[in-house]
Amino acid sequence: MRKLTVALGDRSYPILIGEGVLDRTDAILAALKTPRVAIVTNDVVAPLYLGRLEAALRSVDVACDSVILPDGEAHKNWQTLNTIFDGLLAGHFDRSTTLIALGGGVVGDMAGFAAATYQRGIPFIQIPTTLLSQVDSSVGGKTAINHPLGKNMIGAFHQPRLVLADTSTLTTLPDRELKAGLAEVIKYGLIRDPAFFDWIETNIERLLAREPQALGEAIERSCANKARIVSEDETERGVRALLNLGHTFGHAIEAGMGFGVWLHGEAVAAGMVMAACLSNRLGWLSARQYERTVALIGRTGLPVRGPKLGAARYLELMAHDKKVDAGRLRLVLLRDIGDAEIFADLPAVEIAAAIDACCEPS
Amino acid sequence: MRKLTVALGDRSYPILIGEGVLDRTDAILAALKTPRVAIVTNDVVAPLYLGRLEAALRSVDVACDSVILPDGEAHKNWQTLNTIFDGLLAGHFDRSTTLIALGGGVVGDMAGFAAATYQRGIPFIQIPTTLLSQVDSSVGGKTAINHPLGKNMIGAFHQPRLVLADTSTLTTLPDRELKAGLAEVIKYGLIRDPAFFDWIETNIERLLAREPQALGEAIERSCANKARIVSEDETERGVRALLNLGHTFGHAIEAGMGFGVWLHGEAVAAGMVMAACLSNRLGWLSARQYERTVALIGRTGLPVRGPKLGAARYLELMAHDKKVDAGRLRLVLLRDIGDAEIFADLPAVEIAAAIDACCEPS
Numbered sequence: 001m002r003k004l005t006v007a008l009g010d011r012s013y014p015i016l017i018g019e020g021v022l023d024r025t026d027a028i029l030a031a032l033k034t035p036r037v038a039i040v041t042n043d044v045v046a047p048l049y050l051g052r053l054e055a056a057l058r059s060v061d062v063a064c065d066s067v068i069l070p071d072g073e074a075h076k077n078w079q080t081l082n083t084i085f086d087g088l089l090a091g092h093f094d095r096s097t098t099l100i101a102l103g104g105g106v107v108g109d110m111a112g113f114a115a116a117t118y119q120r121g122i123p124f125i126q127i128p129t130t131l132l133s134q135v136d137s138s139v140g141g142k143t144a145i146n147h148p149l150g151k152n153m154i155g156a157f158h159q160p161r162l163v164l165a166d167t168s169t170l171t172t173l174p175d176r177e178l179k180a181g182l183a184e185v186i187k188y189g190l191i192r193d194p195a196f197f198d199w200i201e202t203n204i205e206r207l208l209a210r211e212p213q214a215l216g217e218a219i220e221r222s223c224a225n226k227a228r229i230v231s232e233d234e235t236e237r238g239v240r241a242l243l244n245l246g247h248t249f250g251h252a253i254e255a256g257m258g259f260g261v262w263l264h265g266e267a268v269a270a271g272m273v274m275a276a277c278l279s280n281r282l283g284w285l286s287a288r289q290y291e292r293t294v295a296l297i298g299r300t301g302l303p304v305r306g307p308k309l310g311a312a313r314y315l316e317l318m319a320h321d322k323k324v325d326a327g328r329l330r331l332v333l334l335r336d337i338g339d340a341e342i343f344a345d346l347p348a349v350e351i352a353a354a355i356d357a358c359c360e361p362s
Numbered sequence: 363m364r365k366l367t368v369a370l371g372d373r374s375y376p377i378l379i380g381e382g383v384l385d386r387t388d389a390i391l392a393a394l395k396t397p398r399v400a401i402v403t404n405d406v407v408a409p410l411y412l413g414r415l416e417a418a419l420r421s422v423d424v425a426c427d428s429v430i431l432p433d434g435e436a437h438k439n440w441q442t443l444n445t446i447f448d449g450l451l452a453g454h455f456d457r458s459t460t461l462i463a464l465g466g467g468v469v470g471d472m473a474g475f476a477a478a479t480y481q482r483g484i485p486f487i488q489i490p491t492t493l494l495s496q497v498d499s500s501v502g503g504k505t506a507i508n509h510p511l512g513k514n515m516i517g518a519f520h521q522p523r524l525v526l527a528d529t530s531t532l533t534t535l536p537d538r539e540l541k542a543g544l545a546e547v548i549k550y551g552l553i554r555d556p557a558f559f560d561w562i563e564t565n566i567e568r569l570l571a572r573e574p575q576a577l578g579e580a581i582e583r584s585c586a587n588k589a590r591i592v593s594e595d596e597t598e599r600g601v602r603a604l605l606n607l608g609h610t611f612g613h614a615i616e617a618g619m620g621f622g623v624w625l626h627g628e629a630v631a632a633g634m635v636m637a638a639c640l641s642n643r644l645g646w647l648s649a650r651q652y653e654r655t656v657a658l659i660g661r662t663g664l665p666v667r668g669p670k671l672g673a674a675r676y677l678e679l680m681a682h683d684k685k686v687d688a689g690r691l692r693l694v695l696l697r698d699i700g701d702a703e704i705f706a707d708l709p710a711v712e713i714a715a716a717i718d719a720c721c722e723p724s
Contacts, residue, residue: 085509089512089682092682116518117516120506120517120597121518121519142482149448153447153480154447154479156479156482235482235483320454
């Protein structure tokens with residue numbers, strides 16, 4: 001088992017990574033205020049892992065309720081969130097009870113936002129069961145739901161008390177979702193860890209083959225990068241924004257296609273190619289490093305081109321992005337692999353040209 | 363003009379109280395990150411004060427949008443909240459823009475919760491226009507919406523950057539709402555300020571006659587009490603819970619009658635009588651002080667009895683209250699006027715008896 005800590009003073013919390021950590025009741029008990037939890041999961045994950053988690057908790061006298069959401073980004077909205085509130089209120093959950101998110105990024109974001117706002121905040125635990133949520137969304141306390149006009153537009157910062165990343169849950173993950181998770185893994189290499197990027201280049205086949213040792217290493221190095229960034233900048237006033245590499249383009253893809261059509265990781269992959277392309281066009285990222293970036297994303301089986309929405313539509317959707325500051329679009333670009341920076345006031349014509357160059361031919 | 367400060371480190375903020383402070387653009391400008399605001403108000407307040415505030419802001423080059431909500435507690439729900447999000451997103455509001463709540467407690471709670479969760483948090487300013495919101499809800503950062511199963515069940519702690527309490531707005535306040543606000547004024551005397559309670563007893567006729575000097579004094583002393591409590595305990599882990607005197611009973615009245623039938627302050631008034639009655643029955647509050655409490659609430663024209671829902675129904679509704687901790691109902695009771703304390707595990711039969719004694723005859 002690997003263990004990391006997100007250092008945030010009296011709100012610091014551990015991340016445990018490894019085979020079978022899902023029902024580490026010692027860690028869960030240490031995180032609870034009272035022996036009562038509500039497990040939020042979805043209808044795909046519930047048949048796989050809910051019974052095991054409930055049995056483990058009940059064996060140590062923790063009372064469990066569960067709320068099962070429909071699966072998918074398309075349900076990351078207020079209506080679905082409200083089913084969590086309904087369950088908590090019907091069960092008379094109070095401020096001392098704990099919410100456990102068991103599932104992927106959508107479950108984690110919604111359960112986290114429910115925990116952030118139920119009675120103005122209750123404790124929660126993340127048990128991510130997808131690669132994407134294990135390497136990214138379960139760590140750092142960002143929670144949200146979507147609005148028809150934009151992804152993750154309604155949300156809160158609310159840190160979990162514990163993250164349990166059980167690598168054995170990845171054996172049941174569909175191939176497409178494994179690859180989507182690898183997009184965020186590659187991201188850490190691109191923004192701040194060139195040695196990790198090299199390691200991924202060397203080990204991408206092992207990762208795609210789901211070798212447990214390789215997956216454990218990738219998750220640990222990803223979470224270590226994420227934990228350090230979150231410790232430095234919890235509420236994204238500075239360095240944390242680098243984690244949005246590819247995300248502004250990616251959000252435009254997700255919103256433009258309708259949430260749930262492209263997986264988040266797929267959209268981020270194409271978005272990172274667009275960001276790298278723009279970085280190259282502006283003379284910051286060398287052609288060689290741009291090619292390495294595109295090649296690794298391609299070898300992972302992720303899209304290296306975005307859907308042909310038209311550059312104007314991309315720019316319109318990007319204007320709704322949360323990274324917009326005082327009306328100025330801010331983008332994370334690359335000076336090199338492992339060296340990202342935030343830029344504002346980039347020429348729209350260059351952004352549009354990069355988008356056009358990285359979209360599917362019509 | 364009177365000025366107070368809520369001391370919360372780098373999130374400290376001023377409260378300005380006085381005639382005409384509504385359009386103190388110097389204070390507003392100092393609180394903005396960028397010169398762009400969205401004013402959230404309702405259809406009763408908008409015709410009275412929105413134009414004046416917009417004109418003042420535009421005269422100092424602040425761009426204003428506005429979102430006008432339907433008036434009333436019955437609209438304090440997700441659907442109404444979403445109209446704020448719609449307006450912010452349609453106007454391309456970003457994280458640097460500021461939300462201004464112009465209105466009573468419902469507007470402040472909803473605009474505050476929108477500010478807490480829009481893009482995971484944007485700055486906001488409170489301009490309360492009712493006595494209740496000036497003395498209580500605009501200060502301290504509690505924001506929320508209601509759920510059919512409970513009042514203020516979904517919310518967040520999100521401190522404003524400025525509170526402007528313009529006493530001249532109270533001239534347009536309906537009598538019933540003025541009295542509802544006085545319930546919270548009396549509360550401060552009861553929980554921690556016996557000298558203030560004496561002052562209210564002496565000056566209640568001046569307050570009911572809306573003498574500006576008396577209202578200014580009552581608001582300042584109320585806010586000073588509130589500010590000190592919030593500074594000591596921002597997220598209600600301890601002393602802040604004393605502010606809930608009468609509120610657990612009161613929430614049961616509001617929920618039991620349907621939100622909006624009883625005003626919040628009216629329900630709190632009857633709830634404070636119940637709490638005082640229970641305190642007396644348990645031997646903590648003397649008969650003399652109990653009588654003073656009931657007499658002052660009665661002289662204010664506030665209800666000294668609750669609706670006849672039946673004690674069992676009260677207890678059921680109270681079990682949903684946020685003050686419930688680990689399944690134990692906690693109530694704020696009085697040892698004396700000016701000396702409140704939190705009690706758990708009180709005998710249900712005594713609570714029921716106090717409720718029955720303080721309800722309208724059938």
